[in-house]
Amino acid sequence: MAKRQLVLAVDVGTTKVSALVGEARTDGELAVLGIAATPVAGMRRGLVFDLERVAMAVRDAVNRANSMAGTDLTQAAVAVNGEHLSIVPGQARISIKTGTIREDDVRLAMLKASSVSLDGDHEMVQVIHRGMSVDGFRGVVDPVGMVAKTLESEVYVVSGLTSVLRNLRRVMSMAGINPVQVVAAPRASADGVLADDEKQLGVVHIDVGGGTTGVTVYRGGHLQYLGVVPLGGESVTSDLSLGLGVVATQAERLKLEYAAVGVARDGTLEVRAVSGQSVKLIAVKDLEDIVTARIDEWTHLVEQHLARLEWAKGPAGGVVMTGGGALLKGLGSHLENRWGWPVRLGAPYGLGGLSDLSKSPGYSVVVGVAKTAMREGVKREPDTLWQRVVQLWVSLWN
Ligand SMILES: Nc1ncnc2c1ncn2[C@@H]1O[C@H](COP(=O)(O)OP(=O)(O)OP(=O)(O)O)[C@@H](O)[C@H]1O
Ligand SMILES: [Mg+2]
Structure with missing residues (x-):
């Protein structure tokens, strides 16, 4: 019988720690076997401020998710969040000396593309594949075996503050968890709720959490922007x-x-x-004036991120909001009126198992982390070239 492909995902949010145990089904769907959230004290704006209290919440959420699933997983894919996260584009072109592209050429091109220079106090969190070109032709999915003179790889490197990442690893180790993969929370949240055709059309995704708001933008199927506003519900x-x-x-x-x-x-x-x-x-x-003043400030900060992109007509796929803060009444129509783009509430989709329990917009990050871990196959034998490359990065990170 084939070995079960299980993943444990953990999201340490400002107000709650979520843990999910999932199983990769043969049809590619993620079946949720266990999911739990534990309120947390000791986090501020997505960052750990009290190691012991956060570790306790992680232990509790993971234990509950494991016991629902009947598992005892300790190796986890973990989300990192906070304003310190940023993305740096990287690209590299290599010449193909043998005339035919081999796996090693692809690895080399991707590794070269991801060797961007980061600020001294930052380190690489995650490498996001943006595309490959063969002899200048873009959009090649798997170039191995193609006859070519050059191969070009384009990536985004997500970087984060080393001190923040160290504290996150410390919390995990105090909770008895081995973080084998780290992913950026805003990207994970988008992956938890956005469909491929929305990403293709162009979509703005906003995860309104308790202490942070993640902003991601997709166009042409790929991530174009990632940023975090240090403000939430x-x-x-x-x-x-x-x-x-x-x-x-x-x-x-x-x-x-x-x-x-x-x-x-x-x-x-x-x-x-x-x-x-x-x-x-x-x-x-009085209550409404207070809420409106804070939401106005929040809206301006989100707009500062969106202003870094050029839009001819705005995102054709509109705006998708997740996170508990997105449930604030009137927020969607406020943004629709202001921006003139359709705004909808997103919920984790494409799940099996305990999918009803996982549909809350506050679970989008942990679902996205599990989907990423499943797709990139970190804890199992890799099937695709991209999975093998990701494993190499993971081994470098640890
Ligand atoms: N129905 C609701 N109306 C308004 N706000 C809500 C509602 N439900 C939850 N919230 C708010 O959502 C916030 C928590 O959202 P979420 O669980 O996504 O945050 P988090 O992941 O813990 O934090 P972060 O992502 O910022 O680190 C809280 O501020 C809470 O008050
Ligand atoms: Mg969150």
Whole structure:
């Protein structure tokens, strides 16, 4: 009987750690066997600030996902997040001395393309394949065996701060996890929810988390941009807490139940004051002004990322939002009105097994990490040339 191809994926978010145990099915689908999320304290804006508390949450989420799946996996693909992430384009052309492209030529071209120079305090997180050209003809999928004079590889290197990555590895080791692969959270989130035809058409993906907002753009089937805004739904909650004089749990409840972007409502709400028992009246307009001010700031920061791309007519596939923060009422129509592009909420797709449990937009990253690990075949015998190249990078990274 063929060996089961299992993957463990972990996403250490600002508000929760998610873990997923999945199985690569023969039809290429990811079957979810176990999935769990544990609230976490000790993270800020996607970065680890309290090793022990974060490690505890990782241990808990992984144990729960493993026990649902009846597995005991400790080797994981792990997402890294934060404003420090950036992408650097790399390309290299090599000449084919033998006249026929061999696997070694492809490896060499890709490795050369990924040897970009990074800032001294940064290191390589992930290499994203953008395309290959043979004698100047772009879009070749597998050039091995082709007669050619030159082979060109184009990649994006995702880099991140070494200190952040070290802390993430430390947390994993404290939790008994061996991180065999690291992927950028915004890219993973996009992979969890975007269909290939959307990526081909052109699409903006925005993952609105608790402490970060990941921005990725795809065009022509490939990633064109990746950036992270260090702001998410937690800022709205803390503004409401400060502005309305209520405790954070109360502010979070107000946000989930009443807050909406871009609507003007009258009336008052009764809430418990900070001190506990006394009841306080809050004007709905005050609540909405606070939410709108923060969302305006957030929108400007996202737009600064989008302004780095040139659009003739905007993304034909529109905007896809994920992350818990994307559930804020009115956010989608606020962005549609402002940008004039269709905005929809994305949910993980193309899953089998416990797929209903995995459909929350807050799980898009962990689903994308599992899909990446499955596609790149890190823990199994590689089937394709690209998988073999990825394994080489993984071994360099570890
Ligand atoms: N229905 C809702 N309306 C508004 N906000 C919501 C809703 N549900 C969840 N949120 C917000 O979503 C945020 C958490 O989202 P998510 O789980 O994607 O974050 P995370 O992955 O932990 O953080 P990050 O990706 O920034 O590291 C919280 O700020 C929470 O208040
Ligand atoms: Mg997240």
